[in-house]
Every structure is written in structure tokens, then in C-alpha cells.
Amino acid sequence: MPTVSVGPASTSSKSSLDLRRSNASIPPNTPKSSLFIVEDSLTDGVRTVDRVERRPLVDAVRRRGFPSNRALNYYATVKPRTDGFGPSRPIVAPDYRIYNNGIAVGSFGASMSRKRATRRRFLALSGATGIAGMAGCADRIESATDAVGGDSSAETPGGSDGSTPGLTDGVPPLETAFDSRDRYRKPGESFDDFADLDRWTVSQGSGDADTDVVFDGEQSFKLRSNGSENIVAERSLEGEDLTETDLSVAIRTTTPQSIAVNLRLVDQFGSEKVYSLREIRYRAPDVGWFRTSPGVFQQDDVDPSLDYLDRLEIQVLHSMPEAELWVDDLRTHGTPDQGYVMLSWDDGMRDYYETAAPLHDEYGFPAVQAPVPRWVEQSRDGVMSLSELQERQAAGDQIVVHGTHDPIHELDDEGALDERLRNDKRWYIDNGFEGANYIVHPHNSFDRTSLERATDYHYCGGFNQAGNVNTTSVYGFDPLALPRTIGHDLGISKRCVDLAARHNQCTILNFHTFDATNTMPTDHYEALLEHIDSADVEVITFDDLWRLRTNDR
Secondary structure (H helix, E strand, O other), X not given: OOOEEXXXXXXXXHHOOOOOOXXXXXXXXXXXXXXXXXXXXXXXXXXXEOOOOOOEHHHHXXXXXXXXXXXXXXXXXXXXXXXXXOOOOOOOOOOEEEEEOOEEEEEEOHHHHOOOOOHHHHHHHHHHHHOHHHOOOOOOOOOHHHHOOOOOOOOOOOOOOOOOOOOOOOOOOOOOOOOHHHHOOXXXXXXXXOOOHHHEEEEEOEEEEXXXXXXXXXXXXXXXXXXXXXXXXEEEOOOOOOOOEEEEEEEEEOOOEOEEEEEEEEEOOOOXXXXXXXXXXXXXXXXXXXXXXXXXXXXXXXXXXXXXEEEEEEEEEEOOOOOEEEEEEEEEEEOOOOEEEEEEEEXXXXXXXXXXXXXXXXXXXXOEXXXXXXXXXXXXXOEOOHHHHHHHHHOOOEEEEOOOOOOHHHOOOHHHHXXXXXXXXXXXXXOOXXXXXXXXXXXXXXXXXXXHHHOOOOOEEEEEEEOOOOOEOXXXXXXXXXXXXXXXXXHHHHHHHHHHHHHOOEEEEEEOOOOOOOOXXXXXXXXXXXXXXXXXXXXXXXXXXXHHHHOOO
């Protein structure tokens, strides 16, 4: 069996690598001069890593040009989470023994390449093969099972005690246990319920109280354009401190599609920070409310003083003869500790399997795939087979529901709508796909009725998709109306990643096939993955995003 030894060059116990600390990370008290030694018999050599920041070893190794992809895959299995929800899900890895200053403390086996590396298997593997190697170091390290709480139930971390409702380990049931949009409709803390509109001034367009169309409380704020003009409403923020704070607001519009909604913060020196939902894909005429928690679209080079603010503006930008928008229940949320990226591939095309998947494996990045069942069953040319999709799930990708590839909002009969949602999800369940609780609405098509019915089968999904930067905070979005950015342009996609890293938000980038206009070329995609790898972000799946959202900050 090839071996990997991980540990600081110093033999001091104070700087030893302790797997209880995020499983494999540079301990907080490690001296700045410490060197980490990584030895892998597969490469017949020793590499020294002088990364001094407290980041995952996988990043340190990767940045020093460590040559073994299999070793990188191993390190990705123990890459620590920074969001407080326990260790990351293991992915495919070869056989390794893990050493701490020359003492064997655990191992991982090649059986992980033949099974999906679920948390249950991670615990079983660590417990069965690692405990024997831990003899002699009990004063410094607990068993792998104890290190993650000793929970080997079917629920992933937090699920068994209710901290992550709806998150399951394995194939989920057909129906959901609760309505996620209802349970998480009012996250965070109330900032403005729009009961007192005297504090608001409309400088472009018009605005009035509406007691008939309400998200919560007695009234909402209805905004109308003056023809093709944009809409701007503002209120004072004097005395407010929005440092390390994200915003969310409930919105409704009868004029979706060519419309963007901005929340613009301006400090008393004139510097701005603009949160933006760049497009609304809700389909008229069956419109309804949804909550948006847009990410930062732009910010002045001179950072605004968020504890010395002047005003908040709600801007409605559009390119239509007229526009109208209702807003209600403005809320605040804390920001997470880091940024996140989701790489979303639609339709299950072979292009991903043959070209993109090897790159994902090299970097240890999971993808979220949404295949079309009928195309898979028909063995359509250019589409991944069922076995290939299952192989990618085993490699760490998450396979989620895309279903029948027709716009769902076109179904008027609720019985037919329910039958479609039920049958679509059943195909994913019958074929062992564990991401079936999540949905990518075909053609980004949804309306009020389809969202109401979708909650019977899915907890999270979307999308309000746009061709420009279109990101989200992680604690305040509508679970079934997430925003997403089309991955057609390398520059825009890099900007999404940079904004996610800078402002600790999430960017979801969407791709189809490399020869399509909505997907960047292969060499650009490889450059994007390299850029993500160098950024201070974590590549996540819906499971990870759902953990964050249910944290309800």
C-alpha cells in the first residue's frame, strides 16, 4: 500500500497535526516558520510545503506543484469545512495510510473508488481501519468516529437532531417532509416591514401602499415606473450599522424577464455597495412572491463605511414599456466566513463527462449535474448514459432533478403538474441518485403554482438566470428561486468568483456543452477552474448550500 505522511517538520507536540482540528489543517498555533512535509511513495520523492496560512493542506500542496493527482484527491477528502458543519464529504481516493510525526493515525482504502463516499462509509472506513493505527497516540487524538461526533446514522451531520432538516444520506424519499419555502420564508431579522412608508421617498416612478397584495403584515410597497424610466425609492440609514450584513427582501412583479432589482447602500462619503438580482424568470401571468437575497454586483474601490451610512435605495432597472414591482419584509442576515462556488451542468451532456469531469477530478471539485431522463433512456447522441451518471455520482458529483425538458409553467392543470413532478423525481430515485431533493427548473421556467407544487417534492433549486454577474447570499434566498449566472464568458465568470470570495457570497455558474453559445470554450473553462482553485472560495453542491440556508442566520 502506498503511504502518505503528513506532519510539520518540527517534532514539537504543540505544532503537531491534530486530526481533531478540521481533520487535516495547519493548527492555529503553528509557528510561521514551520514547514510541512508531505511524502508520497507514488512519486518517489518528498515535497516540503511552506504554506504558513491556516488553510487546508490540499491548497498548500497544490500551490507548490505537488505532482500526484491521486494524492490531491486524497487531500480533498480531508479538506476542512469552514462553515461549522463538520468535515467535507470524502471523494474518490486510492489506498493511503496517514502518519502524524511518524505515527500511523488512520487510513483510507481504494474501496472508496467503487462506492459513493458517503459520510456513513467515511465513518465506517475511518473507524474500521484507522483505530488500529491510532494506538500509542490516544493522548493526542481521538478515534475518527469521536472526532466527528460518533454519528453513523442515515442523516448527514445535523440531520438526525433536526439542525439540517431535509438533508439525508442516500437516496431521499419521494415526498418532502415540509414546505421549505414556508418554513424559511422569514430568515434573519426584520429591518423594514414597510408599515410606515413616510420614511421612503420615490425619486423616479411612483410608489404607494398596497393592502391587497401583501407578503407579510398589513401592506406592501408597490412601485411603478413612469413609462420606460427606471424606478428609484430610498430611505435614510443614518445611525444604522450594516457591517458584515447581507440583505433579503420579498418581491413580486407582473413584468418579469427584462428587469433587475438593486439594493444600493451609500455611505455618508458617497461610496456605494450594490446588491443586484439581474433577472427574474418568474413567468406571467401566474406571478407570486419570492424572497431574494442578492449578492454584491459592484462596490466602489474605496470601501463604503457600513457603520456610517447615508441611505438605502431600491432600484428597479428595466427595458420594457413599463414595470411594476411590489416589495415587502426587508430583512438582515449575518455573512458567512467565506465565499462559495457551485458549478452547475445541465442536460447531462457527454461533453462534461469526457472533457470537464477529468478537470474536476484533478482539482477535486464536485459538479452539480441535472440530466434529462428521457434523453438518457433514449441513449440520445451526445448524452451521458445512466452508468456514466452513476459513475460521476460515485466520483463526488451531485445528480439533481431536471425532469421533463418542457417549461413547467405551461401546465395549467394542477393534477398534471403534480404527476409530472412526482414521475420526474421517481426516475432519479429509482436510479439511485441522491440529489433528488433538489431541482433545476427546465428552461428556468416557474410560476406561482409550480413553485407551490414543487415544495411537495423538492427543498431547494432554481433559477432566476442571467448572463451577467448574478450571485446570492447564503442565508436569505427563496429555497426554490435561486439566482444563477450563465457560464458563457470567462471574464464574467471570474468576476463572479472574485465577488464571492471578497464578499463571502455564493455564485452558481451554469454550463451545458462546450460547443454551445451559453458555455465558454474548453480552454477558458480550464482557466476558470484554475482561477477558482487560487481563490478563497469553496466549491460546493446543493447539500452544502442547503446546510447554510437552513442555518437561518
